[in-house]
Amino acid sequence: MAADGKEIRVEQLSEGQLDALIEAQNRIFEDYIIQIRSSRQFFMDFLRSVGGDLREVIVSMDGDQIVGYVCPVIDGDEAWIGGLGVLPSHRRRGIGTRLMLAAEEKCRSKGVREVTLEVIEGNDLAKRFYEKLGYAGSRRYLTAEGRPARFEGFGQMPEPATQAEIVRMHARSYADTCWQKRTVHAIMSSARGAERYKVDGGFVLLRVVETNAFIPFLGVLPEKRRTGVATSLTRFALNRLWNLGAFKVTVYNVNEDLPTLRLLDMFDFKVTMKEIEMKKNMAGK
Ligand SMILES: CC(C)(COP(=O)(O)OP(=O)(O)OC[C@H]1O[C@@H](n2cnc3c(N)ncnc32)[C@H](O)[C@@H]1OP(=O)(O)O)[C@@H](O)C(=O)NCCC(=O)NCCS
Structure with missing residues:
Protein backbone atom coordinates (compact mmCIF):
# COMPACT_ATOMS: atom_id res chain seq x y z
CA MET A 1 0.00 0.00 0.00
CA ALA A 2 1.22 3.48 -0.79
CA ALA A 3 2.43 5.40 2.25
CA ASP A 4 1.01 8.67 0.99
CA GLY A 5 -1.37 9.57 -1.78
CA LYS A 6 1.38 9.96 -4.40
CA GLU A 7 1.43 6.44 -5.82
CA ILE A 8 -2.33 6.45 -6.09
CA ARG A 9 -3.49 6.67 -9.69
CA VAL A 10 -6.61 8.66 -10.54
CA GLU A 11 -8.25 7.39 -13.70
CA GLN A 12 -11.45 6.70 -15.55
CA LEU A 13 -13.47 3.68 -14.37
CA SER A 14 -12.79 0.99 -16.92
CA GLU A 15 -15.16 -1.58 -18.33
CA GLY A 16 -15.44 -4.60 -16.10
CA GLN A 17 -14.76 -2.63 -12.90
CA LEU A 18 -18.40 -2.15 -11.90
CA ASP A 19 -18.47 -4.93 -9.29
CA ALA A 20 -15.21 -3.68 -7.77
CA LEU A 21 -16.68 -0.17 -7.61
CA ILE A 22 -19.81 -1.44 -5.80
CA GLU A 23 -17.64 -3.33 -3.33
CA ALA A 24 -15.53 -0.22 -2.72
CA GLN A 25 -18.67 1.91 -2.21
CA ASN A 26 -19.93 -0.47 0.45
CA ARG A 27 -16.64 -0.22 2.33
CA ILE A 28 -16.44 3.56 1.87
CA PHE A 29 -19.91 4.14 3.28
CA GLU A 30 -19.63 1.66 6.19
CA ASP A 31 -19.12 4.53 8.64
CA TYR A 32 -21.31 7.03 6.78
CA ILE A 33 -23.81 9.28 8.49
CA ILE A 34 -26.73 7.31 7.01
CA GLN A 35 -26.89 3.67 6.04
CA ILE A 36 -26.13 3.03 2.37
CA ARG A 37 -25.96 -0.39 0.81
CA SER A 38 -25.00 -0.31 -2.83
CA SER A 39 -25.52 -3.02 -5.42
CA ARG A 40 -25.28 -3.18 -9.19
CA GLN A 41 -29.02 -2.57 -9.50
CA PHE A 42 -29.07 0.22 -6.90
CA PHE A 43 -26.20 2.10 -8.52
CA MET A 44 -27.40 1.66 -12.11
CA ASP A 45 -30.95 2.75 -11.13
CA PHE A 46 -29.50 5.75 -9.35
CA LEU A 47 -27.37 6.69 -12.37
CA ARG A 48 -30.33 6.35 -14.71
CA SER A 49 -32.54 8.50 -12.50
CA VAL A 50 -30.05 11.39 -12.46
CA GLY A 51 -29.02 11.07 -16.11
CA GLY A 52 -25.54 9.87 -15.18
CA ASP A 53 -23.14 7.80 -17.23
CA LEU A 54 -20.92 5.04 -15.87
CA ARG A 55 -18.18 6.17 -18.25
CA GLU A 56 -17.91 9.47 -16.36
CA VAL A 57 -17.01 7.78 -13.06
CA ILE A 58 -13.44 8.46 -11.91
CA VAL A 59 -11.64 6.10 -9.53
CA SER A 60 -8.46 6.23 -7.49
CA MET A 61 -6.40 3.05 -7.64
CA ASP A 62 -3.88 1.66 -5.16
CA GLY A 63 -2.34 -1.11 -7.25
CA ASP A 64 -5.36 -2.99 -8.56
CA GLN A 65 -7.67 -1.91 -5.73
CA ILE A 66 -10.26 0.85 -6.04
CA VAL A 67 -9.74 3.07 -2.99
CA GLY A 68 -11.95 6.00 -3.93
CA TYR A 69 -14.38 7.24 -6.54
CA VAL A 70 -16.27 10.28 -7.70
CA CYS A 71 -19.33 10.29 -9.91
CA PRO A 72 -19.83 13.54 -11.81
CA VAL A 73 -23.08 13.90 -13.73
CA ILE A 74 -22.89 16.43 -16.54
CA ASP A 75 -25.94 18.11 -18.03
CA GLY A 76 -25.13 20.88 -20.50
CA ASP A 77 -23.28 23.66 -18.71
CA GLU A 78 -24.16 22.32 -15.27
CA ALA A 79 -22.87 19.33 -13.36
CA TRP A 80 -23.67 17.56 -10.10
CA ILE A 81 -21.47 15.36 -7.97
CA GLY A 82 -23.50 12.18 -7.53
CA GLY A 83 -21.19 10.57 -4.97
CA LEU A 84 -17.65 10.83 -3.66
CA GLY A 85 -15.77 8.71 -1.19
CA VAL A 86 -12.43 7.29 -0.16
CA LEU A 87 -11.84 4.05 1.78
CA PRO A 88 -11.38 4.75 5.53
CA SER A 89 -7.85 3.26 5.31
CA HIS A 90 -6.87 5.81 2.63
CA ARG A 91 -8.32 9.07 3.94
CA ARG A 92 -6.35 12.24 4.77
CA ARG A 93 -3.81 11.66 2.01
CA GLY A 94 -5.24 14.07 -0.50
CA ILE A 95 -7.06 11.40 -2.53
CA GLY A 96 -10.52 12.97 -2.08
CA THR A 97 -9.09 16.28 -3.24
CA ARG A 98 -7.46 14.70 -6.30
CA LEU A 99 -10.72 12.96 -7.22
CA MET A 100 -12.69 16.21 -6.95
CA LEU A 101 -10.09 18.12 -8.98
CA ALA A 102 -10.21 15.43 -11.68
CA ALA A 103 -14.02 15.61 -11.74
CA GLU A 104 -13.91 19.40 -12.00
CA GLU A 105 -11.35 19.19 -14.80
CA LYS A 106 -13.62 16.84 -16.74
CA CYS A 107 -16.58 19.17 -16.15
CA ARG A 108 -14.64 22.21 -17.27
CA SER A 109 -13.43 20.48 -20.42
CA LYS A 110 -17.06 19.80 -21.31
CA GLY A 111 -18.09 23.43 -20.87
CA VAL A 112 -19.60 23.18 -17.38
CA ARG A 113 -19.93 26.53 -15.64
CA GLU A 114 -21.29 25.47 -12.28
CA VAL A 115 -20.94 22.33 -10.16
CA THR A 116 -23.54 21.48 -7.51
CA LEU A 117 -23.44 18.87 -4.77
CA GLU A 118 -25.22 18.09 -1.52
CA VAL A 119 -23.92 17.26 1.93
CA ILE A 120 -26.03 15.74 4.67
CA GLU A 121 -26.35 18.15 7.55
CA GLY A 122 -24.09 16.84 10.32
CA ASN A 123 -21.41 15.55 7.92
CA ASP A 124 -19.23 18.49 8.98
CA LEU A 125 -16.06 16.88 7.83
CA ALA A 126 -17.30 16.59 4.24
CA LYS A 127 -18.73 20.11 4.39
CA ARG A 128 -15.36 21.52 5.44
CA PHE A 129 -13.65 19.42 2.79
CA TYR A 130 -15.88 20.95 0.06
CA GLU A 131 -15.47 24.47 1.47
CA LYS A 132 -11.72 24.08 1.20
CA LEU A 133 -12.24 23.25 -2.48
CA GLY A 134 -14.23 26.44 -2.99
CA TYR A 135 -17.83 25.22 -2.62
CA ALA A 136 -20.32 27.38 -0.73
CA GLY A 137 -23.68 26.45 0.75
CA SER A 138 -26.65 27.74 -1.20
CA ARG A 139 -29.77 26.25 0.45
CA ARG A 140 -31.19 23.23 2.25
CA TYR A 141 -33.44 20.34 1.30
CA LEU A 142 -35.44 18.08 3.56
C1 LIG B 1 -14.92 13.36 2.51
C2 LIG B 1 -13.82 12.41 1.99
C3 LIG B 1 -14.17 12.03 0.55
C4 LIG B 1 -12.47 13.14 2.03
O1 LIG B 1 -11.50 12.32 1.40
P1 LIG B 1 -9.94 12.38 1.80
O2 LIG B 1 -9.19 11.64 0.78
O3 LIG B 1 -9.77 12.01 3.21
O4 LIG B 1 -9.71 13.97 1.66
P2 LIG B 1 -8.31 14.74 1.56
O5 LIG B 1 -7.23 13.93 2.15
O6 LIG B 1 -8.16 15.21 0.17
O7 LIG B 1 -8.64 15.97 2.55
C5 LIG B 1 -8.58 17.29 2.13
C6 LIG B 1 -8.91 18.21 3.29
O8 LIG B 1 -10.24 18.00 3.77
C7 LIG B 1 -10.28 18.17 5.20
N1 LIG B 1 -10.53 16.86 5.85
C8 LIG B 1 -10.66 15.66 5.26
N2 LIG B 1 -10.86 14.70 6.18
C9 LIG B 1 -10.87 15.32 7.38
C10 LIG B 1 -11.02 14.86 8.74
N3 LIG B 1 -11.22 13.55 9.01
N4 LIG B 1 -11.01 15.77 9.72
C11 LIG B 1 -10.81 17.07 9.45
N5 LIG B 1 -10.61 17.56 8.20
C12 LIG B 1 -10.68 16.70 7.18
C13 LIG B 1 -8.90 18.63 5.59
O9 LIG B 1 -8.89 20.02 5.49
C14 LIG B 1 -8.05 18.00 4.51
O10 LIG B 1 -6.83 18.64 4.29
P3 LIG B 1 -5.56 18.29 5.22
O11 LIG B 1 -5.47 16.79 5.31
O12 LIG B 1 -4.42 18.92 4.47
O13 LIG B 1 -5.87 18.92 6.53
C15 LIG B 1 -13.70 11.14 2.87
O14 LIG B 1 -13.59 11.53 4.23
C16 LIG B 1 -14.86 10.17 2.76
O15 LIG B 1 -14.88 9.32 1.87
N6 LIG B 1 -15.85 10.24 3.67
C17 LIG B 1 -16.98 9.32 3.70
C18 LIG B 1 -17.90 9.54 2.53
C19 LIG B 1 -18.38 10.97 2.45
O16 LIG B 1 -18.69 11.62 3.44
N7 LIG B 1 -18.47 11.47 1.21
C20 LIG B 1 -18.95 12.79 0.93
C21 LIG B 1 -20.40 12.71 0.80
S1 LIG B 1 -21.11 14.26 0.47
Missing part, protein backbone atom coordinates in the same frame (compact mmCIF):
# COMPACT_ATOMS: atom_id res chain seq x y z
CA THR A 143 -36.41 14.46 3.71
CA ALA A 144 -39.59 13.85 5.68
CA GLU A 145 -41.74 10.95 6.72
CA GLY A 146 -45.43 10.69 7.41
CA ARG A 147 -48.32 8.29 7.16
CA PRO A 148 -51.06 7.64 4.66
CA ALA A 149 -54.48 8.79 5.88
CA ARG A 150 -58.12 8.71 4.88
CA PHE A 151 -59.53 11.88 3.39
CA GLU A 152 -62.72 12.76 1.64
CA GLY A 153 -63.16 15.61 -0.81
CA PHE A 154 -60.14 16.72 -2.75
CA GLY A 155 -61.45 19.90 -4.35
CA GLN A 156 -60.73 19.28 -7.98
CA MET A 157 -60.69 15.50 -8.46
CA PRO A 158 -57.30 14.42 -9.86
CA GLU A 159 -57.31 12.38 -13.05
CA PRO A 160 -54.74 9.93 -14.40
CA ALA A 161 -52.09 11.74 -16.44
CA THR A 162 -49.89 10.65 -19.31
CA GLN A 163 -46.13 10.67 -19.02
CA ALA A 164 -45.91 13.52 -21.55
CA GLU A 165 -48.31 15.69 -19.50
CA ILE A 166 -46.29 15.04 -16.36
CA VAL A 167 -43.01 15.90 -18.09
CA ARG A 168 -44.48 19.21 -19.29
CA MET A 169 -45.83 20.22 -15.87
CA HIS A 170 -42.67 19.04 -14.14
CA ALA A 171 -40.48 21.29 -16.29
CA ARG A 172 -42.43 24.37 -15.18
CA SER A 173 -43.10 23.55 -11.56
CA TYR A 174 -39.64 22.19 -10.68
CA ALA A 175 -37.60 24.75 -12.61
CA ASP A 176 -36.06 26.21 -9.46
CA THR A 177 -35.42 23.22 -7.28
CA CYS A 178 -32.80 20.68 -6.41
CA TRP A 179 -30.60 19.30 -9.15
CA GLN A 180 -31.74 15.68 -9.18
CA LYS A 181 -35.39 16.64 -8.96
CA ARG A 182 -35.41 18.97 -11.89
CA THR A 183 -33.65 16.81 -14.44
CA VAL A 184 -35.98 15.24 -16.95
CA HIS A 185 -34.30 11.87 -16.23
CA ALA A 186 -35.54 11.99 -12.65
CA ILE A 187 -39.15 12.48 -13.65
CA MET A 188 -38.96 9.90 -16.47
CA SER A 189 -37.54 7.22 -14.23
CA SER A 190 -39.95 7.96 -11.37
CA ALA A 191 -42.95 8.14 -13.67
CA ARG A 192 -42.27 4.68 -15.09
CA GLY A 193 -43.14 2.79 -11.93
CA ALA A 194 -45.52 5.29 -10.34
CA GLU A 195 -49.19 6.25 -10.45
CA ARG A 196 -49.53 9.66 -12.12
CA TYR A 197 -52.30 12.17 -11.52
CA LYS A 198 -53.02 15.69 -12.66
CA VAL A 199 -55.36 18.54 -11.88
CA ASP A 200 -55.60 21.92 -13.51
CA GLY A 201 -52.36 23.49 -12.31
CA GLY A 202 -50.54 20.58 -10.71
CA PHE A 203 -49.58 16.92 -10.63
CA VAL A 204 -48.50 14.20 -8.28
CA LEU A 205 -46.63 10.91 -8.64
CA LEU A 206 -46.93 8.18 -6.04
CA ARG A 207 -45.53 4.74 -5.71
CA VAL A 208 -45.63 1.90 -3.21
CA VAL A 209 -42.79 -0.56 -2.63
CA GLU A 210 -44.05 -3.28 -0.32
CA THR A 211 -45.56 -1.23 2.51
CA ASN A 212 -43.40 1.88 2.01
CA ALA A 213 -44.84 4.68 -0.02
CA PHE A 214 -43.10 7.50 -1.81
CA ILE A 215 -44.33 10.73 -3.31
CA PRO A 216 -41.46 11.27 -5.75
CA PHE A 217 -42.97 14.46 -7.17
CA LEU A 218 -45.76 16.87 -6.33
CA GLY A 219 -45.69 20.03 -8.37
CA VAL A 220 -47.82 23.11 -8.76
CA LEU A 221 -47.40 25.47 -11.72
CA PRO A 222 -46.09 28.90 -10.65
CA GLU A 223 -49.30 30.75 -11.57
CA LYS A 224 -51.45 28.32 -9.56
CA ARG A 225 -49.52 28.51 -6.32
CA ARG A 226 -51.25 29.59 -3.10
CA THR A 227 -54.60 28.37 -4.38
CA GLY A 228 -54.82 25.13 -2.41
CA VAL A 229 -53.70 22.84 -5.25
CA ALA A 230 -50.82 21.33 -3.25
CA THR A 231 -53.05 20.68 -0.25
CA SER A 232 -55.70 18.88 -2.26
CA LEU A 233 -53.10 16.87 -4.22
CA THR A 234 -51.51 15.83 -0.91
CA ARG A 235 -54.90 14.80 0.55
CA PHE A 236 -55.60 12.81 -2.59
CA ALA A 237 -52.15 11.17 -2.58
CA LEU A 238 -52.24 10.19 1.11
CA ASN A 239 -55.73 8.77 0.72
CA ARG A 240 -54.72 6.82 -2.37
CA LEU A 241 -51.66 5.45 -0.53
CA TRP A 242 -53.92 4.44 2.36
CA ASN A 243 -56.08 2.51 -0.10
CA LEU A 244 -52.98 0.85 -1.54
CA GLY A 245 -52.13 -0.45 1.95
CA ALA A 246 -48.96 1.57 2.63
CA PHE A 247 -47.85 2.22 6.22
CA LYS A 248 -45.26 4.94 5.77
CA VAL A 249 -44.71 7.74 3.25
CA THR A 250 -41.34 9.31 2.48
CA VAL A 251 -40.66 12.48 0.53
CA TYR A 252 -37.11 13.33 -0.52
CA ASN A 253 -35.40 16.60 -1.40
CA VAL A 254 -38.24 18.95 -0.69
CA ASN A 255 -37.55 22.66 -0.48
CA GLU A 256 -37.06 24.15 2.93
CA ASP A 257 -39.40 27.08 2.37
CA LEU A 258 -42.40 28.30 4.31
CA PRO A 259 -45.17 26.88 2.09
CA THR A 260 -43.50 23.44 2.06
CA LEU A 261 -42.89 23.46 5.83
CA ARG A 262 -46.55 24.40 6.40
CA LEU A 263 -47.70 21.60 4.14
CA LEU A 264 -45.50 19.04 5.93
CA ASP A 265 -46.78 20.26 9.26
CA MET A 266 -50.42 20.17 8.18
CA PHE A 267 -50.08 16.47 7.32
CA ASP A 268 -47.94 15.68 10.36
CA PHE A 269 -44.80 14.82 8.41
CA LYS A 270 -41.56 14.81 10.43
CA VAL A 271 -38.25 15.93 8.96
CA THR A 272 -35.77 13.03 9.13
CA MET A 273 -32.81 14.48 7.23
CA LYS A 274 -31.52 17.81 5.96
CA GLU A 275 -29.16 18.28 3.07
CA ILE A 276 -27.10 21.34 2.31
CA GLU A 277 -26.75 22.21 -1.35
CA MET A 278 -23.30 23.58 -2.23
CA LYS A 279 -22.13 25.20 -5.44
CA LYS A 280 -18.92 26.22 -7.13
CA ASN A 281 -18.57 28.42 -10.16
CA MET A 282 -16.13 26.97 -12.72
CA ALA A 283 -15.63 30.14 -14.72
CA GLY A 284 -12.14 31.55 -14.90
CA LYS A 285 -10.48 28.95 -12.67
